[in-house]
Amino acid sequence: MQAERQTILQCQKGSRDAFGEIVNRYMRRAYGAALAILGNRDDALDVSQEAFVKAYRAIRRFDARRPFYPWFYRILRNACFDWLRRRRNRPRPGLLMDIPDDRFRPDTLVDKDEIREVVWEGIGKLAEKDREIIVLRHFQHMSYREIAAALDIPEGTVMSRLFTARKRLRAELDGRISPEDG
Amino acid sequence: MECEKACLLLMGHLDGELDDRSRLDLEQHLEGCAACRREESAYRRLTAMTDSIGFIEPTETEWRAHWEAIYNRLERGVAWIFLSLGAVTLLLYGMWHLAADFLLDAAYPLILRLGVGFAAIGTIVLAVSVVRERIRLYPTDRYEEVEL
Ligand SMILES: [Zn+2]
Numbered sequence: 419m420q421a422e423r424q425t426i427l428q429c430q431k432g433s434r435d436a437f438g439e440i441v442n443r444y445m446r447r448a449y450g451a452a453l454a455i456l457g458n459r460d461d462a463l464d465v466s467q468e469a470f471v472k473a474y475r476a477i478r479r480f481d482a483r484r485p486f487y488p489w490f491y492r493i494l495r496n497a498c499f500d501w502l503r504r505r506r507n508r509p510r511p512g513l514l515m516d517i518p519d520d521r522f523r524p525d526t527l528v529d530k531d532e533i534r535e536v537v538w539e540g541i542g543k544l545a546e547k548d549r550e551i552i553v554l555r556h557f558q559h560m561s562y563r564e565i566a567a568a569l570d571i572p573e574g575t576v577m578s579r580l581f582t583a584r585k586r587l588r589a590e591l592d593g594r595i596s597p598e599d600g
Numbered sequence: 601m602e603c604e605k606a607c608l609l610l611m612g613h614l615d616g617e618l619d620d621r622s623r624l625d626l627e628q629h630l631e632g633c634a635a636c637r638r639e640e641s642a643y644r645r646l647t648a649m650t651d652s653i654g655f656i657e658p659t660e661t662e663w664r665a666h667w668e669a670i671y672n673r674l675e676r677g678v679a680w681i682f683l684s685l686g687a688v689t690l691l692l693y694g695m696w697h698l699a700a701d702f703l704l705d706a707a708y709p710l711i712l713r714l715g716v717g718f719a720a721i722g723t724i725v726l727a728v729s730v731v732r733e734r735i736r737l738y739p740t741d742r743y744e745e746v747e748l
Contacts, residue, residue, distance in 0.1 A: 434674055441667055446657065453655055463666060465657065465732075471673045528654035537649045555615065556650045562617045581611045588646055 419486070426482040429474070437474050444487055445470070447558065448494055454553040455498045457521030457542045465501050469494040491558075491568050499546065533595055540590035548583035555580060602627045606636045613640075614685050660686050684731040691727055 422443075428436035448469065453462035473480075473493050479491055487502060490556055522542025524535040554560045566573040601609075609626045612618040618626065630637050658666070696719055703713045 434671060437674070438667060438671070441670055445663065445666060449657060449658070459656075459658075463662075466674065467670050470670045471677075474670075475676055475677070506621070526655050529652070529654055533649055534653050538653055541650070552650065556647070557653075562612075562615070564625065576692070577612050578608060581608050582614070584611065584646060586641060587650075595666065 422486060423482050424489070426477070426486060427481065429477045430480075430482065434474075437470075437477070440486060441470050444490060447487065448490070449474055450557055451491065451494060453526060454541070454557045455550060456501065456524075457526075459526050460523075461501065466494060467495050469497040471587070473521075482583060485501065488567050489565065491569075495550065502546065536594045537587075538590060540587055540594075543587055543590050544583065547579075548586050551576075551579050551583050552587065601625055603629075603633060603636055606633065607639055610636070610640055610643055662706055681731070684727065688724070688727045690733055691720075691724050695724060699704070 422440075425436045425439050429440060445466065448466040449462050450567075452469075453459060453515050454464060454468045456462050469490070476493070480486070508594065523540050524530045524538065527534055527538060541552060544552065551569070560568065562576040563573055564588045566574050569576075569578070606626055606629045609618060609622055613623060613626055630640060698716070701719050702708065705713075
């Protein structure tokens with residue numbers, strides 16, 4: 419923590435090497451979050467790059483006494499949601515052309531079996547906000563307190579937001595995974 | 601305790617986030633309610649399945665390329681500002697000479713001189729606006745709200 423603070427102070431003086439250390443420390447975690455929100459590997463790499471560039475440009479306004487990742491996560495999630503918005507608004511090449519969706523495909527998974535594939539696909543079908551809280555809990559392994567800070571919501575509402583998201587995920591999987599599975 | 605409340609507390613229970621009091625209340629309810637016990641096992645399975653998903657990591661080479669791409673973009677931010685400033689300076693210089701040598705030269709038809717003159721003004725306005733945007737975007741951006 420103390421060492422990280424020193425590194426951040428160097429970044430604030432304009433050291434790109436110091437920022438390289440920060441990127442190296444958090445790029446895997448950032449990629450994991452972006453991948454689980456966006457559902458596609460290349461997009462996750464692109465958008466997390468963009469988020470680090472934005473973080474560097476905003477680093478002077480960051481309070482170095484605080485942990486870096488929750489602050490960075492806010493930038494990352496904005497970049498992800500901006501990206502999804504741009505993607506939604508992008509005109510389709512042709513209405514009749516059925517473009518296969520390259521998101522939430524099994525090829526990003528370590529273990530490719532039916533259950534995991536169906537769950538991953540189900541996560542992809544959730545509304546963005548539901549998906550995000552699942553991501554924070556299950557892929558970023560955040561505590562309720564950390565989730566509340568990352569989403570800027572009261573700690574008391576984290577449990578009910580998770581409940582809603584899991585209920586919807588369960589509904590997505592309903593009929594696709596039998597109760598005996600898993 | 602009502603079943604609805606129990607299902608909500610179930611989340612905190614599965615995530616290990618309940619205080620002792622709520623946990624005891626929940627356990628007491630579960631003991632006497634088969635429906636909520638079924639919910640418990642369903643959500644336990646769901647969270648276990650979600651937790652078991654792992655993503656393929658990019659290779660070391662890809663990570664190196666990742667940082668290089670970030671580094672290049674940091675550097676280019678500064679480069680763009682200088683490039684745009686340079687372009688505006690050259691354009692202004694060009695316009696000065698254009699005004700002197702061409703626009704005031706009665707040997708060329710007036711309509712041609714007017715056309716070239718307006719196009720030059722348009723180019724400069726565009727260039728200045730690009731520079732302004734770059735300078736505005738560089739030291740700050742629109743993530744003012746990220747302070748926690
Ligand atoms: Zn019950």
